[in-house]
Amino acid sequence: METASVVAEGRERRSVTRPASVVPEGRERRPLDRPCEIRVVRTDAGFDALEDSWNLLLRDADVSVFQTFEWLRAWWRHFGKDRKLHCLVFTEDGRTVGIAPMFQRPVRVAGLRIATRLRFIGCGISDYLDVIMARGYEESVLKALARYLRLHPEEWDIFEIIDVNERSPVFRTLPGLLREEGIDVYSYQGSACPYTVLPDTWEEFRRHIGQKMRYHLKRKKEKLSERFRWEIEIVRSPADDIDQAVREFIGIHEQRWKGLGFRSAFDDETHRAFHFEVSRKLAERDWLRLFFLKVDGRRVAVSFDFNFGRRIHVYLSHAHGPDEIMKLSPGLLIRFMAIERGIAEGMRVYDLLRGDEAYKYEELKCKRSENWLLRGVDRSRSSRIRFRLFLARELITKSAERLRREYYEFKRFRVTKEPSVITSLAFARSRCALAYKVGRTYVQRFVGGHGRATESDAGFQG
Template sequence: MIHEAELSPTPSPARWLEVDTVWGLSNLAGLRGAWSDLLDESRAGPFNAWEWLYPWCRRIGADRKPFVLRAKDRSGALVGLLPLGVEHQWVLGMPVRRLAFLGETHVGSDYLDVIARRGREEEVARIFAEALWELRDQWDVLDLTDLREDTVTVRVLRETFEKYRADLRMSTRYVCPYETLSKGESFDDFLKRTSRRDNFLRRKKWLEKQEGYRIEKTEAPGELAGPLTDFFRLHTARWELDGGSQGIRGRGVESFHRDATQLLAERGRLRLYTMKVGGRAVASVYGILHQDKFVYFQSGYDPAWRNRSVGLVLVGETFRDAIEAGLTEYDFLRGTESYKSDWTTQQRRTVSVRVLSPGGGGEWLVRREETMRQVREVAKRVLPQDMVERVRRFRRKLSAVRG
């Protein structure tokens, strides 16, 4: 399908964009170079990277058919991508076609969005929104989750679909704590404006006296096997008493991360930090470098070392490394855990946008989800709190076993 439209609202010379659709995993594989170049020239977040979404399609979203909108200008240059996929869900024996972001489930992909060249975000978002409306006979539900609340894409989607009187619903998703890092500020200066300075310095001083204490940073593609194995072990150990991790669970997700970290490292985007004492890893942080930002993705630590605050010290050292590298932001992504607020003073939110195609089966999917939500709410009110917690832990473990 080719869609062409004139978009310039000003008297300046009109700019034309042509949109087509890239289907299938094999075609997606061939986009790596152009996709990566475009991402580097955009404001889109780290989880819009080909190195993240392609392994997601292979390892997790195998039931999704890639449906990537691609925008080119008159010269044939790529100016925008919208990485979507189609899945089929069965509701009351009827197939419902759900069009959603690639990377949306299982791996915590915040800030999914349109990828557009800087300065052309609104133009590209509008041509994609119009194309989605024209393609409404190919989907029943359009689900775009975990967009940044302040992205122009949210406003453009709302304006476009409201113009066509579509059934559009928006909801808040997550709070994402982050901190701006000032140019020229030292790590010591940064520590002074946090609530963990004294504890960090005291705990670090004790750790530095332990035999074999060191922190290793791994970035090279050929050196990931050991640090990744340590990370998975420590992450699992950290969450085991709570019924298992919600962030990394199951063999499929681990396989995804082994692929994604290799690809990210090839692009110089990966940072794995490992704290060792006496030759054994006791804490780990899995981070992503995106443009001038450090993105804290996940972590883990040995519960036997919890009282020594190994996690606190290692997070502090990742802040030090980010500041010394001249980065301008440290992003903790979704979640308002107290250890994040100890280091940050700012927050942003993510939202979801849902649109139902006229005459499609999307309403049945919405009704089923609402019924399931009501059942869960009733169960929480009726069952004792300890029973609710046991059920929650059982579901986590079952999910991990299923992978």
Template sequence: MIREEELRQGPQSAQWLEVGAVGSASTLAGMRAEWDALLDASEAGPFNAWEWLYPWCRRIATDRRPLVLTARDRSGALVGLMPLCVEYRSVAGVPVRRLSFLGETHVGSDYLDVVAKRGQEKDVARHFARMLYALRDEWDVLDLTDLREGSPTVDVLREVFPSGDVRVAERYVCPYDTLDPKEPFDAFLKRTGRRDNFLRRRKWLEKQEGYRIERTEAPGELAAPLTDFFRLHSARWASDGGSQGIKGTGVEAFHRDATQLLAERGRLRMYMMKVGGRAVASVYGILHRRSFIYFQSGYDPEWRNRSVGLVLVGETFRDALASGMTEYDFLRGTETYKSDWVTKQRQTVSVRVHGESWAGRWFTRSEELAREVRNGAKAVMPDTLVEKVRRFRRRRAAVH
């Protein structure tokens, strides 16, 4: 275990903390209770939850080893976590040891970060950064993706590591808006770009036999709604070459695990629109404190012209207001339908830090060269051909 006196000197920390690491999935499995308690006492985002990251280790990243840094105070209480994993890659025959966040790929995890007790974020992140600096000969590249812009973790890494070893880049724009639970839904609708269309489409749907909106949140009742959700999500993206958000049996297995665990914590809402007994639209939502997180959706393409997706999204806003939510977050992506409902945006960023060896810099340069080749090919290809290539790659990825 690395102690403070062994770490790189820098600005003094506000308190003594003992920094350790969890390196096995079996130990990680037993951390749920204290992890949950820490998340509840923090400002960390929804995808830093044990209920999200532990299934990711089991279903998605079976070739990676967990390396969860922990910070405990003198009483032994957990006050900080940095949920990392170790991945071994080979670039042109050069072995590269890469550290990254748990949950970074395949499942759309925005706002990944250090989890720290509220008010101690920078101090805890500094302890972790110093440990990583002290052990920089044990890893080649640290890749932290999808942190919220303004995260204290970014500032601390710049503070602890030499400036030339830290690179920060923009990642995604995440549309969102604040809600006033006291505001009537009709008043909220007037401020959106979808009011008239929503009311007209909903009125027509309400006249159809068997029309209803179902909300499922109980852990033991998710099997059927999830099956309908996967079918509708796949159908919605089929004409575009397949979904980039949920593809493959491993990812579906992850979501079956994660939704069950989130539901056990009261953090899940699955919405289903049915007409004549058949599911025609679905929304997969996550609750985090007083925020509603719109994670994914799907709809039956045969009902596209009836705007079933639009109506169901509107109903999730109505339910969020009725439930006392103060924020609605669409997560990554600037699709037009999002800007019709919300008016604010936040940015996520990625941070890359090079370790002591040259392998990390070689890894970065190899990525840059590959990116230049791809961009050069796009520049000489007609736009229609570029889109066909994208769809072809999606279809291949869906198969494999």
């Protein structure tokens, strides 16, 4: 048996025991007498003090750009209002081997607190959430996390991580460890994240996409060259005008979505401020890639990418311009040009992140990976009552959000398809059927019992 210490800011040290972790084959076995300490960081100053050890840990962890200190610290600065920091830092023999960046937030109904929710920093606008763990320490860290949750029920009523990818040890290992500690786990398949593996050369990639797509891409570029002057601009370093580039990206995004009848996420000033800050921070680390397609002096398409860990994270990609330009598929062209540049930089994966749009498979022959929502609840009677109250509130809130989403989907359909009355009614009926199916699955999953739900829809992930 190993000894694990739990140290919280302002709290007495306490010791517990946990089983020794299993060391993966081919990795060096660590001495079994090394203690695993868990330190709880609750202040902004404590968060800032983690930067150096956080960056050291990232060098030996399999994570995305959404687990970097730059991304999550900016998120906490802009979205952390009315939340309490609860960041767990795992150390062995003085070395940081894991970080679970979380926060607490009360769940209220009519002003009364019904539960405390323990969630991960970055939720909502981060395409992947995860526990940051050094390679070879994954099971040790996750066992310590599960044990911590059991020993500190006063800190939480609902433990939740959304958008954890199926590749993550958190998805594969943590649910079983939580159940061993007496915590029920509910899992729900949410968004899909299509990706394609990049070869060593651009020519190999051109062969991968097939003859039809190669011809289509060639013809679009030829027609663009015949009719307009165009060029590709790349904004990536602090020497570039980052703020102006982000403003133009937001402008293209807003025009595109509002033109389709949707609201823009950037209507919210906090959302805008976050993206300005995080873009500057990522540029300082040479992780930012803002690609623009400029036609006759006007930026008409953008791919807002992050190159991290030899993986291109395609955060947002949009195009908006006159009809004669849009007919030449500027969004398609900017994506392929970003891929060509990424291959030249040694990137190995082109990750289109959340969203199961057909073009991702048609253009790039992507593979599909899945993100999941995991929720943990203690088996005590009071905890289960709180959880059911939370679910009732959640169902009402998510139903309203789903109805709003379907309203905008219908507006987009009317704008882009110009359908007849019969076609419009058929579309509305199909979307209502989908919403009903998702809602029924949600109720069955969380109210009716345990196991997994596999209905893929991020609209009920919350």
